[in-house]
Amino acid sequence: MDSxxxxxxxxxxxxxxxxxxxxxxxxSSGGDRGLAEDVTQETWLRAVREWRRKGPPERPLxxxxxxxxxxxxxxxRRRPHLQFDPETQGEPAAxxxxxxxDSESIQSAVTGALTRIPAEQACLIEAFHFDDRAMSQIAKxxxxxxxxxxxxxxxxxxxxRRELESFFGRGVTR
Numbered sequence: 393m394d395s396x397x398x399x400x401x402x403x404x405x406x407x408x409x410x411x412x413x414x415x416x417x418x419x420s421s422g423g424d425r426g427l428a429e430d431v432t433q434e435t436w437l438r439a440v441r442e443w444r445r446k447g448p449p450e451r452p453l454x455x456x457x458x459x460x461x462x463x464x465x466x467x468x469r470r471r472p473h474l475q476f477d478p479e480t481q482g483e484p485a486a487x488x489x490x491x492x493x494d495s496e497s498i499q500s501a502v503t504g505a506l507t508r509i510p511a512e513q514a515c516l517i518e519a520f521h522f523d524d525r526a527m528s529q530i531a532k533x534x535x536x537x538x539x540x541x542x543x544x545x546x547x548x549x550x551x552x553r554r555e556l557e558s559f560f561g562r563g564v565t566r
Contacts, residue, residue, distance in 0.1 A: 414428065414432050420461070421464065422503040509548065513551055
């Protein structure tokens with residue numbers, strides 16, 4: 393593939409994937425538009441750099457979402473965690489009980505939990521629950537059977553539940 397057709401392919405992939413990538417990053421950034429834009433831009437800078445050398449991967453959107461997931465995970469690891477209120481025996485001050493948790497702290501907890509689970513699992517949850525994609529669509533884009541996607545999604549939900557229980561306490565996520 394010559395350099396011109398390689399560049400054209402990268403541009404075509406950009407046009408095909410930018411909306412899905414930005415949607416994923418925007419949801420995963422907890423409403424922080426600046427962060428979403430920075431992560432999306434950094435993801436594409438890395439893609440262009442890598443793809444010019446090696447060519448685009450077989451499943452470019454999966455590659456992009458994995459890079460974005462890892463960038464968000466790095467950001468959340470560096471970010472200070474919620475402060476704990478000593479009067480609630482170590483529970484997060486913003487979410488001392490599930491009923492008292494405001495939507496911002498819940499969104500933050502879910503976003504954080506999604507960045508701590510494997511990228512493939514986070515992408516499945518995002519595609520099915522946030523993008524409202526059908527199981528058949530997810531299976532086709534992942535190159536898997538619907539049954540395989542169902543099993544992976546079930547395991548992803550279990551992993552997410554464990555992450556959320558570590559934040560909110562056992563039984564809160566049921």
